[in-house]
Amino acid sequence: MNIEITVNGKKLRDEIDADMMLIDYLRSHGCLSVKRGCETSNCGLCTVFLDDKPVLSCSVLAARADGRSVTTLEGLRGEAEEFAGFIADQGAEQCGFCNPGFVMNAIALFREDPSPSEEKIKEYLAGNLCRCSGYEGQLRGIEEYLKWKKQK
Amino acid sequence: MLSVANYKRAESLEEAWELNQKRTNKIIGGMLWLKMEDIRINTAIDLSGLGLDRIEETDDGFSIGCMTALRDMETHAGFNGYTCGAAREAVRHIVGVQFRNLATVGGSIYGRYGFSDVLTLFSVLDAHAELYKGGLVPIREFAGMRPDNDILVRITVKKDGSVFSYKSVRNTATDIPVLTCAGAYGGGKLTLAVGARPGRAVCFDYETDPGSPAAAERVSADVCEKIVTGSNLRAGAEYRKHLAGVLTKRVCAELAKEAGSK
């Protein structure tokens, strides 16, 4: 079937199989930040924005994104780099595997609520699993980033 | 593994219904549960172009389209105002925001899952499933019906002036619940639903005020005595029975507080 999806601002047209998942479509177009970390829609590693909402690209048919726009980490370069520096400063990026999905969802949170409470941060990011960091460093990184943003 | 040979964004409910009469075709909601199944779908029928992805509020109630995302139910001010925040409480632990932006109210109710937070909540609301051919069916009745080839179009909820409360216990954040409990109190009637037993939510109806500590004790003991629980890898039957007593008491206390502040 034919689809047209705007990926990171660029219109793409393709002929795809009906059961191609959005994650595989995006990776086939070079968006290699989008990774598969589980088979059960549980880890959050594959997070992208579908029309500005964070979703699990491993669980959406590419066909469903027809006519819509998708943003991956590659499309958020400046914003993502700025934020990721604060996470690295806290030593919260260890193997780094969870990082792309975590950064995408954190940015979704900041767009929705520029001054989230600690409780809201924890709740919003609960679907981004990390096997290394224990989450405390990530939380400190977010708090430092938000402080810096406010002073800026 | 899930495989899909054809994808069709339905242009009308009639078209979706006709396609759904063939056993190898399937309606797709958020597709999160379907994706975990080992099935071959001939045509995946997508209802996302039919304007069924939203909650509409009137003076008398709510109409919740089957494609409404759990996240939209969680953040809908009117629905949460009416349910005293129970709607948000019922879904906020489900996996993550990205998951809840996909999972639908329709898929959650249609699936009639034993562990469902969503079904537990709707069991205590004055709610009906609106089926395309089958018409309006009370949610409790729908939960007991065998899945067929009809389409769940929307859930309707009547405002009846009750207050609501929702509690669940999980072994770990974002996991499937070990036990769920929802309560409604209004017009002298107390309704409790207990789910994830691990079987589907069951309801208990009383004519008593949950604000009286003695009544809350009685209700909790009654639920504990009557409820049928089972064991699975998340918890044992006895522990679940104990939790049922604890959660019903907590729900009663919260209902009394909500009723007092109304």
Ligand SMILES: Cc1cc2nc3c(=O)[nH]c(=O)nc-3n(C[C@H](O)[C@H](O)[C@H](O)COP(=O)(O)OP(=O)(O)OC[C@H]3O[C@@H](n4cnc5c(N)ncnc54)[C@H](O)[C@@H]3O)c2cc1C
């Ligand atoms: C990893 C994981 C963890 C979960 N944890 C929880 C939890 O903690 N608590 C909880 O309550 N739930 C939980 N769920 C269930 C989840 O919240 C949804 O209820 C479930 O995924 C079904 O919703 P869906 O939109 O994905 O439906 P789908 O997977 O798309 O569909 C489910 C079934 O419903 C049918 N269907 C869908 N919509 C309609 C319709 N409108 N008319 C007729 N048939 C329809 C489909 O054909 C299919 O048979 C979990 C699910 C997963 C995969």
Ligand code: FES
């Ligand atoms: S790959 Fe794990 S949630 Fe998508």
Ligand code: FES
């Ligand atoms: S840093 Fe290794 S999984 Fe998060």
